[in-house]
Amino acid sequence: MKNVMIENREDAEKVLLVIINFKKGKARWNVDEDLNEMRELIVACGGEVVEQVVYPVAKPTAGYLISESRVKDIADLCRAKTIDTVIFSHDLKGSQQRNLEDVIKTKIIDRTQLILDIFAKHASSKEGKMQVELAQLEYLLPRLVGKGIELSRLGGGIGTLGPGETKLEVDRRRISQRIVKLKRNLNEVASQRALKRKQRKNKGVPAFSLVGYTNAGKSTLLNALTQAGQVTRNGLFTTLDSLSRQLVLPNHQRIVLSDTVGFMHDLPHHLIEAFHATLEDVREADILLHVMDVSHPYFRHLRESVEEVLKELESFDKVTILVINKIDKLEDREWLKGFQKGFDHAVCISAKTGENIPGLLEKISEMLSSLIVEIDVEIPITRMDLVSLAHEEGEVYSVKYYAKTINIRAAVPKCVAGRFYK
Ligand SMILES: Nc1nc2c(ncn2[C@@H]2O[C@H](COP(=O)(O)OP(=O)(O)OP(=O)(O)O)[C@@H](O)[C@H]2O)c(=O)[nH]1
Ligand SMILES: [Mg+2]
Incomplete structure (x- = not known):
């Protein structure tokens, strides 16, 4: 058993962290990554990791997940160190949790419960x-x-x-x-949100959604771009609600930018389901800004985890700008150029210092053009509202009036183009 003494805070709940290292099937996340992330989650919950142990598990047991002798070791350790709570890095079945509590005689928490707690x-x-x-x-x-x-x-x-x-x-x-x-x-809330989105869509304002691993800097970026005043903090799951703000680009185009709850690897399924209304902004977005903390030691894995959540939200195939954030924290930036080249649309920035925010705005404008389509339509003479719409939202090349119809040639946002053809 590998025990490590860690830190000392007087009033915090004393936690023993049990990292389960499955020998098969969990190749991507190594023990250090699990350790770091579990410790951050525990800190976010107000706990103090007094001890941590790593158990390799070849085959989980039905009763306790780990072997009985390990359970006894944990019970001894808890008594010796007056531990309040044992937290497992892997989810436990209800029966396993009860069995563990019976032997260890402390509170037993699993990863899902820990995440739910931070959300609460x-x-x-x-x-x-x-x-x-x-x-x-x-x-x-x-x-x-x-x-x-x-x-x-x-x-x-x-x-x-x-x-x-x-x-x-x-x-x-x-x-x-x-x-x-x-x-x-929540369904009622979802329909109210849907109504708002529809109104916005009808106005032809393209929607961008900030997505990314928790703590990547999404809210900091929203603040930098729109002075939204969103709370930012170094810690996990700071933002839980969606917040949308309008952003006027240097070329006077308008977009709506939404900040939302951060992602994490193996997010509990219940949570994604329950946050359906909040995450709908991501599903409905025209373009995603995937904010990535490039100073994180495991940023490549975090990016893959974000993509997995996007797949679950059926949003993986959306046009996405990879926002390579926190470049101010890098000592060596030489490799960034090569890394950036591996993506269709990637921009390196610091949301905190404002470095290369103009470059990001330029990229956003450039991507907007992918949302514009050219139209050449005949509409009934009574539909002057569509002529106004074309002027408001697009660039009008020509408007010709005939006895019963109007011909409009214009470039308009994709999301309103359909209205000219109804
Ligand atoms: N050095 C540096 N720190 C940054 C940068 N962007 C954000 N941060 C810091 O990173 C931490 C997290 O930032 P947030 O904007 O709250 O991150 P988030 O992605 O909204 O996080 P959640 O809401 O928890 O998902 C804060 O302490 C920010 O000050 C950056 O470009 N450079
Ligand atoms: Mg946030």
């Missing part, structure tokens, strides 16, 4: 809170089987935020009813 801590809007509660209840429901009603026995701290004790103490039926209600409320 950071949710501030009504919609954000509903989405987190839905994800938490969906996580909880299958774990209630045969468990009775003792879910609150473990007291406060990590893994107990969110729905709260009183809600946890209701039975399965009431939780199911609550899930139905939350889904209904």
Whole structure:
């Protein structure tokens, strides 16, 4: 067993971190990456990693995930170090979690629960809170089987935020009813958002969405481009809600730019589902700005993880600008040029210092042209509104009036072109 003493903070919940290193199938993420990320997640939850152990697991056991002798080692360690909580880097089945708690006699938390906890801590809007509660209840429901009603026995701290004790103490039926209600409320929110997007689309304003790994600098970039005043912080999952702002480009074109929740590798499926309304901005965007923290030691893996989430959101094939961010943190930039060349559309910037923001704006304008189409249409003479639309949103080459029709030749945004052909 490899034990490492780490840090000391008086009031924080004392955590033993258990990294499960599967011998097969988890080739991409190495132990160090898991360790770093789990530690960041625990810090974001207000915990202090007092000890960490790494267990290679060839074949997970049904009862505890790890072998019984390892469980006893953990129990001894917890007693010796007065550990409050043991956090596993891998998800546990409800039965495994209960069995581990019975032997180790501390709270046992898995990665999904940890992430849900951070979301619960950071949710501030009504919609954000509903989405987190839905994800938490969906996580909880299958774990209630045969468990009775003792879910609150473990007291406060990590893994107990969110729905709260009183809600946890209701039975399965009431939780199911609550899930139905939350889904209904969130569907209403989703339709309101859809309406807003439709109005915007009708106006022909192209939509750009900032996506990327959590902590990549998406909100910092939104602020740099639009003075949105979005909260930014060095930590995981700072932004949970979508925020859209209009941006007028140097050539006077207008776009809408949206910031949204950050991604992470192996994001719990419940979470993606529950954040459907928020993530709809990504699905509906015309162009994505994939913000990547190039100073992160594992940025290549993080980029791949973002692409996996985009696939899950059916948005992977959208036109995407790779925004290579935090270049101010690099000591050596020589290799960047070669790296950048590997992508169709990539720009190196620092959202924090403002370096090469003009280059990014230029790229955005250039990409906008891919959203413009030329039209040459006959419309009824009564449809003067379409003539106005062409003038407002596009570049009009000619307008010719006939007895019953008008001929318009113009270049207009793709998203409004269809209206001329109805
Ligand atoms: N040095 C440097 N730091 C940056 C840059 N961009 C962002 N940061 C810092 O990175 C941290 C995260 O920035 P955010 O803008 O909150 O990141 P985010 O992608 O919105 O993160 P989530 O909302 O958690 O998904 C903050 O401490 C920022 O100040 C940059 O270009 N250079
Ligand atoms: Mg953010």
